[in-house]
Amino acid sequence: MADLEFFFDFGSPASYLAATQIDRVANGAEVAWRPMLLGGVFKAAGNASPVMVPAKGRWMFHDLRRWAKRYDVPLRFPDGFPLNTLHVMRGAAALEGKAEFRPYVDAVYGAVFGRGENITEPEVLGRVLGDAGLEPQAIMTAAQDQAVKDRLKATTEEAVKRGVFGAPTIFVGDEMHFGQDRLDFVAEALARG
């Protein structure tokens, strides 16, 4: 088993911020990237996106900008945010265990929240993946495999069963941490071993 499991969805700006920091936090520990469907998690856990509370959404916008500044990473929101990420999440599930996985994740997150691009538009996604040296057509075809769809669903169900209610959620063994603002606790848990 990996030292650290990182459950994420491309629709979550907090997951993007965490993704930019996870290698630093892992500090050489093995990271298992676990793509899950946040919408499915919300539904199963009886949770909802924080932006459903308007005042919370307004605060969060400022809060995420403060974190991005602290991390020194860009943060932009695509037109149409929140995006429907089912298709790109299936792409991630299609690449699990493959060398292309991390370049794909970095390309998609960089496009969505680094530059505010709407990757639900096929031509935008095609260009983004092509620029990253990936094969958009092959990935998006694989994303339609029933086995891939089932795997993504299974990971989502596993997450819910283990107590996940939002994203990002990080496990160090059985210890669960919710939020990109808990990475220091994750680092401490890893240091304890």
Add this chain to the structure above:
Amino acid sequence: MADLEFFFDFGSPASYLAATQIDRVANGAEVAWRPMLLGGVFKAAGNASPVMVPAKGRWMFHDLRRWAKRYDVPLRFPDGFPLNTLHVMRGAAALEGKAEFRPYVDAVYGAVFGRGENITEPEVLGRVLGDAGLEPQAIMTAAQDQAVKDRLKATTEEAVKRGVFGAPTIFVGDEMHFGQDRLDFVAEALARG
């Protein structure tokens, strides 16, 4: 105007944790303690206690313990948590601007979340306040004044108007920070002046 405004409710364990740290964070800056009714805030903002999402409540229990350990402060939950804090919040509103305010707040928070005492029981509250050198009877009589009730309601309405949706919420000027886990941002905002 105070350098920092601290909006709180005695029912919120995160507000208790923040209260134990606020003097350190303020580092000499003036703190205005602003008692508000969290239930009223939730209702007006369309928000709800995080424990309404069971998985979130379970995670938060562990998360708050980790923070308490980091802060090196005790954290216990009273039987019957969450408590109805209307009466003790009115007590805080009755003491606003008075020398007894801070001893009262520290006594109530210390009882509720430091030792897990149920201060909705009048004899428990009486003992807790008496032990702190306060006059329980006088405070609880003052808490029934219509002007005190109105003030607490007005502060709650002001909070909502300014964007508050939960507790604790801290303002440095117009900059709003939500949560005991944002105290470092508060310290940075104060340092910027």
